Amino acid sequence: MTSEFEKARVLHQREFINLDYDKIKEIANYYLINGDLNGLLALSNYSQILVAELISASGFPERAILSMERDPEAAVKLYRQVRWKLNERSRSLFKRLIAKIVIKISSGDSRGFSVNSKEYSVAYSPGMEFDLEKTIERMIEKCKKVDEMRYEDIVASDKRKRDKSLIMILDSSGSMTGKKILIAMMIAAIASHKLRSGRYGVVGFNSTAFVIKSPAENKDSVKVIEEILDLVPIGYTNISDGLKKGLEISYHLKNPKYLLITDGEYNVGEDPRKVARRFKNLCVIHTRGKRDSRGSVLCKEIARIGGSKYFVIDDIKQIQRVMKSILD
Structure with a gap:
């Protein structure tokens, strides 16, 4: 039985036509129970309604939820494929489930850096916290014993609060699908998690x-992620x-950073390089498009003119490193 289902998984859309409805439904149920999101995706290419009705009737078993955590990209693709065929309750549940998984993954991936405070080494005064490791290093450098330690040998630790602001400017045009939307969701999740004492805003454009989300708005992070997930390309x-909209919603912020996420395939409006001259700190994350060379050149030029950095993200594992560089 299992081998039969595995063969069905790789069938093309035209080959599903040769199977009767009950057989296709049986295969779909097998995929759902076993958490095979890619199998459900393949079936949804043949019949979105069938897959949506199954999810609406059955919900998500434990294996399916675990598969979403292991492969959030497949979960995003499946949701965006069948969302309008799901009943309202199931669509809301599916969307909320993905948003919480994205936040969970992003929070775990970003534990290694902090943006709300920065630690400095300063001269020690009584009552201050001190850095034991750096103090030992200083004693070794001076060839001193512990009983010879003086105040000037102690390295104090001074953590200073930093209020940071980030405005995300997200491409939601027809070319931004699948992995590109997941990347945007994870970046927004990291921003909401890391900028608790600062502010962040999100602008979309097609x-x-x-x-x-405006930077002054106290909007739940799950809701923000859900809205990004539901963007129609x-x-x-x-x-x-x-x-321009990013500048408009941030006029009251002090030295905000801006992050443009796009494939760089602009085809309407003013040349973005002209607008980039109005920025002091405009980072660009390039999500590769089909005509990559043109998009890559434009994204690099926007980042250079905007006075900041250019990044390429092809895999969600790169997001933590890139965001650390942007927010540091």
């Missing part, structure tokens, strides 16, 4: 720009309008 790519 043919025109729109605000998902339609319209043209008006990067300049997105950049």
Whole structure:
């Protein structure tokens, strides 16, 4: 039986037509019970309604949830494939489940860095915290014994609070699907987790720009992630309008950082390089498109003109390193 299902998994859409409805439903149920998200994706290419009805009726068994945690990209693709065919309750549950998984993964991946405070080594005064490791290193350098220690030998630790702000400017045009949306969700999750004492905002753009979260808004992070997940990839790519909207919602912030996430395939609006001149700290994350050379050149130029860094993310494992560099 298992081998039969494994063979069915690799069937192309036209080959599913040769199977009767009950057999396809049986295969879909097998995939759901065993958490085979890619199998469900393959079946949904043949019948979104069948897969959506099964999820709406059965919910998600434990193996399916574990598979979402292991492969959030497949979960995002499946949700966006069948979301409008799910009943309202199941769509809301599926969306909330993915958002919480993304936040869980992103929070774990970003434990290695802090942006709200920075530690400095300073001269020690009584009552201050001290850095034991650096103090020992100083004693060794001076060839001193412990009983010879003086105040000037102690390295104090001074943690200073840093209020940081980040404005994400997210491409939601027709070319931004699947992994690109997952990358945007994870970046937003890290921003919401790390900038608790600072502020962050999210702007989306396709043919025109729109605000998902203003920096002054106290919006639940799960809700922000859900809205990014539900972005419909339609319209043209008006990067300049997105950049202008990012500036508009951040005029009251002190030295905010900006992060443009796009494949760089702009095809409407003003040349974004002209708008980039108005920025002091505009980072660009390039999500590779089909015509990569053109998009890559534009993204690099926007980052250079905007006075900051250019990054490429092809795998979600790279996100933590990139965000540490941006927020540090």
